[in-house]
Amino acid sequence: MKKSITSLAAFATAFAIAGSASAFDPSNVECIAPANPGGGWDFTCRSVGKILYDLKLVPEPVKVTNMPGGGGGVAFGYTIAKRGKDANLLVAASTATTSRLATNQYAGLQANQVRWVASLGADFGVIAVNKDSPYKNLKDLMAAIKANPSKVAFGGGSSVGGWDHLKILIVAKAAGIADAKSVKYVSFNSGGAALTQLLGNHVQAVTGDISEIKGQLAAGKIRALAVLSPERLPTDPSIPTAKEQGFDAIGANWRGFYLPKGVSDDVHASWGAILEKLYKSDDWKKAMEANGLAPFYNGGPMFDDFVSQNIADVKQLSMDVGLLK
Amino acid sequence: METLAGLAHGFDVALTPLNFGLAMFGAFAGTLVGALPGLGPANGVAILVPLAFTLGLPPESALILLAAVYYGAMYGGRISSIMLNIPGDEPAVMTLLEGNPMARQGKAGAALALSAVSSFVGATLATIGLTFLAPLLVELAILFGPAEYFILFLLAFSMIGTLTGKNVSKTFIASALGLMLATIGLDPATNVPRYTFGQMKLFDGLDPIIAIVGLFAISEVLVFLETVVLGEQVKFKVERTYATFKELWFCAGAMLRGSVLGFICGVLPGAGASLGSFAAYTMEKRYSDRGTFGKGDPRGLAAPEAGNNAAAGGALVPMLALGVPGSGTTAVLLALLISLNITPGPLLFVERPEVAWGLIASLYMANVVLLILNLPLVNIFVRLLMVPTYVLMPTVTLICFLGIYAISHSVFDIYMMIGVGVFGYLLRKVNIPLVPVILGVLLGHHMEVNLRRALSLSDGEWEIMFRSPLAITLWAFIIMSLTVPFIIRAIRERRGEQ
Numbered sequence: 006m007k008k009s010i011t012s013l014a015a016f017a018t019a020f021a022i023a024g025s026a027s028a029f030d031p032s033n034v035e036c037i038a039p040a041n042p043g044g045g046w047d048f049t050c051r052s053v054g055k056i057l058y059d060l061k062l063v064p065e066p067v068k069v070t071n072m073p074g075g076g077g078g079v080a081f082g083y084t085i086a087k088r089g090k091d092a093n094l095l096v097a098a099s100t101a102t103t104s105r106l107a108t109n110q111y112a113g114l115q116a117n118q119v120r121w122v123a124s125l126g127a128d129f130g131v132i133a134v135n136k137d138s139p140y141k142n143l144k145d146l147m148a149a150i151k152a153n154p155s156k157v158a159f160g161g162g163s164s165v166g167g168w169d170h171l172k173i174l175i176v177a178k179a180a181g182i183a184d185a186k187s188v189k190y191v192s193f194n195s196g197g198a199a200l201t202q203l204l205g206n207h208v209q210a211v212t213g214d215i216s217e218i219k220g221q222l223a224a225g226k227i228r229a230l231a232v233l234s235p236e237r238l239p240t241d242p243s244i245p246t247a248k249e250q251g252f253d254a255i256g257a258n259w260r261g262f263y264l265p266k267g268v269s270d271d272v273h274a275s276w277g278a279i280l281e282k283l284y285k286s287d288d289w290k291k292a293m294e295a296n297g298l299a300p301f302y303n304g305g306p307m308f309d310d311f312v313s314q315n316i317a318d319v320k321q322l323s324m325d326v327g328l329l330k
Numbered sequence: 331m332e333t334l335a336g337l338a339h340g341f342d343v344a345l346t347p348l349n350f351g352l353a354m355f356g357a358f359a360g361t362l363v364g365a366l367p368g369l370g371p372a373n374g375v376a377i378l379v380p381l382a383f384t385l386g387l388p389p390e391s392a393l394i395l396l397a398a399v400y401y402g403a404m405y406g407g408r409i410s411s412i413m414l415n416i417p418g419d420e421p422a423v424m425t426l427l428e429g430n431p432m433a434r435q436g437k438a439g440a441a442l443a444l445s446a447v448s449s450f451v452g453a454t455l456a457t458i459g460l461t462f463l464a465p466l467l468v469e470l471a472i473l474f475g476p477a478e479y480f481i482l483f484l485l486a487f488s489m490i491g492t493l494t495g496k497n498v499s500k501t502f503i504a505s506a507l508g509l510m511l512a513t514i515g516l517d518p519a520t521n522v523p524r525y526t527f528g529q530m531k532l533f534d535g536l537d538p539i540i541a542i543v544g545l546f547a548i549s550e551v552l553v554f555l556e557t558v559v560l561g562e563q564v565k566f567k568v569e570r571t572y573a574t575f576k577e578l579w580f581c582a583g584a585m586l587r588g589s590v591l592g593f594i595c596g597v598l599p600g601a602g603a604s605l606g607s608f609a610a611y612t613m614e615k616r617y618s619d620r621g622t623f624g625k626g627d628p629r630g631l632a633a634p635e636a637g638n639n640a641a642a643g644g645a646l647v648p649m650l651a652l653g654v655p656g657s658g659t660t661a662v663l664l665a666l667l668i669s670l671n672i673t674p675g676p677l678l679f680v681e682r683p684e685v686a687w688g689l690i691a692s693l694y695m696a697n698v699v700l701l702i703l704n705l706p707l708v709n710i711f712v713r714l715l716m717v718p719t720y721v722l723m724p725t726v727t728l729i730c731f732l733g734i735y736a737i738s739h740s741v742f743d744i745y746m747m748i749g750v751g752v753f754g755y756l757l758r759k760v761n762i763p764l765v766p767v768i769l770g771v772l773l774g775h776h777m778e779v780n781l782r783r784a785l786s787l788s789d790g791e792w793e794i795m796f797r798s799p800l801a802i803t804l805w806a807f808i809i810m811s812l813t814v815p816f817i818i819r820a821i822r823e824r825r826g827e828q
Contacts, residue, residue, distance in 0.1 A: 041372075041658065047665055055383050066384055071376065072739060075530035079740070082530060110521070112530050158787050165521055191476070191783050192518065194600075195661070197654035201599055204652075207475030207787070216668075220653040220675020295671035 029092060029275040034067045036262075037096045039080030041073045044195070045128070045214075046097040048296070049260045053095075053125065053280075056288045062279050067095075076164070077102050078111040085118050090267035095122075095276070100258040101168050103312055107319035108166055108329050119263040120273055121312045123280040126293050127301030128214035130172040130233035130256030131244065135203055136226055138210075143231040143250045146210060147180040154187040160208035162196035162217070166328045169196070171319060172212045172233060172256040174326050176247060179254040185326045203227060214258050215241065216297035233257070238299055259301050261308070277304045333462060336679070340687030343390055344695055349688070352387075352395040353696045357703060360402020367410055367726070368543045368733020370419030371403035371642070372658035379666055389670040390688040396666060397646075397689055398696040400659050401453055404603070404642045405700050408445045408635055413438060413714050414726060416547040420538055421603035421638035423768055424611040426546075431626035439571035439712045444628055445635040446704040447578055448585050450697055452636030455589040456596065456643025457693045460650075467597045467644075468651045476783035477794045479600045481804040483777035486605060488811045489612040490766055497761070504762045508770015511536050518779040519786060531742045538604075540734060540747050541771045545764050547730045548751020553758060554723050568712045572705075581632035584614050592637030596644020599656045600780070603641035604772045610637025616815065643693070650678055650686055 034057070036050035047069070054067030072080040080096055088094050096119070106116045132143065140146040150157050161169025170190045177185040191208060193199040196217035203211045204226060211218070211227075215238065221227045222241075231247040232238060233256035247254045264276060283289050284302050293300070303311045323329035343349060356378075363374030375396050382392035407422035412429035425445065432441040459467070474482070490505050491498050514525045515535030526532040588610035595606035614633035615623045623630050645656030653674035655661035667674050672682055679686045714722065734747050754764055788794035796802060 041661070044661075044665070048668065051379065051383070051665070070739060073534060074738070074740075075533040078530045078533065112528065155789050164516070165519060189786065191786050193783070195655065197652070197664075198599060201472055201648070201652055201654050202475060205472035205475055220673045220677065223673070224676035226676060291671070295673075296668060 029272045031063045031093055033065055034063045034093045035070055036067050037070050037072050037080050039072050039077035041071055045099060049097040052292050056283055059288060060286055062282060076105050076110060081111050081114055084265050089265050091265050092268050092272040094265060095262045098263050099260045103315045104168055104171060104319045107316040108323050116312060116316055119266050120268060121263045121308050122276050123304040123308055124259040124261030124301055125284050126298035127257040127259045128216050128298055130212060131215050131218055131229050132210060132212055132231050133218055133227045133229045134210045135206060136228050143247055143252060146230060150188060151182060157209045158189040158191055160191050160193055160199035160202045160211045162193060162199050164192050168258055169212045171322060174322055175256055176252055176254045179252040219297050240294060240297060257301060336683060336687045337461060337691060339683060340691030343684050343688030344691035349391050349394050349692060352391055353398040353692050354699055356395045356398025357402040357696050357699045360399035361406035364403030364406025364418050365409040366733055367416050367418055367547050367730055368539060371400050372662055373737055374399050374403045375659050375662045389672055390685045393685060393689050394692040396663055397693060400642060401696050402700060404639045405449045405704055409711055412441045415550055417542055420772060421607045423765060424607040424634035427765060428627050428630035435626050436569045438568050438715060439708055440573045441631060442708040442711055443573035443705060444577060445631055446701060448632040448635035449639040450701040451585040452589040452592055452639035453643055453697045456593045456640040459593050460643055460647055461690055464647050464651050467647050471598055471648055473800050474598055476780045478800050479780040480777060480784055481801055483773050485804055485808050486608060486773055488808045500762050501766050504766035505770045508767040509774040511771050512774030519782040535775060536771060538772050540743055541750055542768055543730050543734055544747040544750030545754035545768060547726060548748060549754030549758055551723055551727050552755040568715060571708045571712055577628055581629050584629035584633040585636040587614060588633035588636035589640040592640035593644040596641030596656060597647045599648045599654045602657050603638045606641030607634035607638035608769060610634045651676060
């Protein structure tokens with residue numbers, strides 16, 4: 006398996022060198038969103054696809070294909086097995102992809118079986134409570150959990166061991182809660198569904214991404230206790246960071262793409278350049294702002310290192326709390 | 331009245347030539363998508379999202395187009411249920427219980443016309459509810475926590491016994507099979523794979539739409555092949571292509587009851603249109619059945635059709651007012667709103683009134699358009715029955731394959747569909763009804779995840795099931811649903827003796 010992929014890559018590289026007289030021009034680009042319409046990956050494909058075409062960075066409208074299954078694993082496996090050399094294929098990815106790879110939820114597939122190309126923004130994690138909640142800041146909430154972990158249940162949109170769950174674990178670890186596993190987390194179908202449960206006081210807190218809670222926050226129905234970013238967000242400067250409250254916890258859900266493993270370095274570099282152009286455009290800045298995404302660009306070999314580090318971190322965290330053995 | 335002023339503003343937006351034209355086109359395209367087995371409203375809307383972008387439509391126009399597609403698909407789902415005994419989408423499953431027997435009795439035209447009117451009544455009442463009751467309903471929706479949802483689904487299952495008359499034990503076997511199929515996939519609380527045989531495609535469980543197309547369409551084709559070989563084919567007649575006023579009046583009560591139940595189920599983000607049409611049918615059967623249900627009682631057609639269309643309108647309440655999708659389709663609409671730089675949620679009506687009210691006004695319009703469109707179309711749809719079966723059946727098979735492949739681009743799903751189809755054929759051979767199987771698949775997963783959530787919230791204490799007044803009310807309904815039929819039967823028998 007591994008050997009055939011390496012030789013495939015070698016073949017593709019040789020082929021690319023032979024034909025590298027002209028730079029790569031994308032045509033009939035397809036973007037796979039590894040989930041049903043409506044989620045973050047779908048948004049990534051559709052908004053990036055739209056702007057790529059609006060800016061004439063690609064000649065035709067980008068075709069978005071939804072390929073749900075296995076939390077992104079089906080699309081990951083499909084890209085490896087069926088589209089290994091397709092230069093006109095982008096697949097949406099995020100922290101959810103890397104955290105599943107880290108916890109071996111893609112049935113043995115590895116991060117190095119695709120080519121990571123770039124991240125275009127990040128959605129920072131937020132911890133929020135109902136407006137009537139007794140917890141006024143992150144310290145209150147963490148103290149309550151330390152005193153009695155069963156009193157506070159967190160709701161979130163991802164499964165157990167998924168990104169929304171990991172965010173709480175990051176904070177709990179920073180708060181020095183020894184048995185992070187005791188922190189209660191209940192998984193709902195989406196961040197929005199978890200929020201509804203918070204409004205009805207069925208859970209005491211939610212971990213979501215900033216984009217998910219914007220509407221309710223603006224309406225004053227919920228209170229954001231902390232954002233898990235290095236500094237306060239320019240779009241929502243009133244939310245304090247966890248860091249300034251004394252908890253060294255960062256949780257960035259980056260959004261970006263990977264390409265099939267077998268594309269040439271040329272193609273990889275061209276896509277990097279195209280996506281960088283998109284990243285710098287006003288259209289993308291507007292889309293980011295509207296969706297609560299913070300600037301978070303990573304491209305080229307830097308992004309590979311970032312992904313590896315990301316996976317190593319999640320692995321360590323999951324082992325610390327016993328989700329992974 | 332603030333609401334009426336808003337609505338008037340909405341009609342100004344909706345009646346511009348562009349928006350009106352889009353609503354017409356959307357209604358037509360939606361009906362078509364809904365009628366095709368496999369493709370439902372969520373797919374129809376998702377397919378047209380790129381079109382909305384490519385045309386560079388303003389947000390309210392894009393939303394009007396897609397909402398018209400949504401309503402249209404809910405209308406369209408009934409057609410193949412009635413004509414072919416194959417549900418066009420998930421909520422149309424209940425439509426075939428009475429609709430198809432009507433078609434077999436030569437009343438296909440009447441059934442199509444009646445169900446079109448029922449859809450109109452359900453969708454219009456829901457839109458009125460959305461206009462005037464949205465803030466109130468949101469308060470109701472947030473009362474439902476995991477425990478309450480679990481009891482709600484339990485209530486649905488407590489009524490399943492009444493579903494398909496004659497043989498109650500076979501109905502229970504069928505729903506148990508459905509519940510078992512619903513356990514395929516990753517365990518919702520611990521991520522442990524169950525019955526997946528290492529196949530990543532099964533991690534998310536058996537897709538209900540694959541189950542529906544397999545169980546109904548593929549098994550129908552197999553049964554058809556068998557009857558051809560045995561030479562037992564029956565020809566359908568079509569008597570007329572309209573519903574009489576008397577028929578409509580006879581079903582008026584059923585439509586109203588179905589609309590109310592469907593709407594409530596639609597408003598609850600964790601319930602949805604499938605539960606809505608199921609509740610509408612079973613309640614109607616409880617209420618009106620004098621041995622006529624299952625044999626083409628028009629009231630059993632009107633209630634679930636009104637119910638599933640009302641649920642579609644109801645699902646827009648949490649979408650607009652909370653920013654939470656009440657169904658797969660509203661999830662797509664929500665994503666569209668977000669990518670158009672609109673933040674859904676409680677402030678939508680204040681910040682972007684043209685979007686919120688324009689959408690609601692266009693729903694009223696789309697509904698009228700759909701009714702006008704669907705009544706003459708009955709004439710065309712009934713011709714389906716005159717298509718020679720050697721053309722019709724291969725076409726149905728082709729559409730099933732295409733429809734399933736178009737959703738996920740996966741050949742594996744096609745194999746699954748065929749497998750489930752053969753399973754459905756075998757069930758038919760031993761007279762196990764298919765509808766309870768599909769209800770087990772559709773509702774079982776929700777029931778399980780909510781039970782698991784409730785118990786993890788309460789640290790495993792069952793007391794959470796009786797904590798809220800709402801939970802206790804729902805339990806009371808369950809007790810009533812299990813005992814009242816026996817009491818009524820006892821009273822009737824006593825009267826019969828006297």
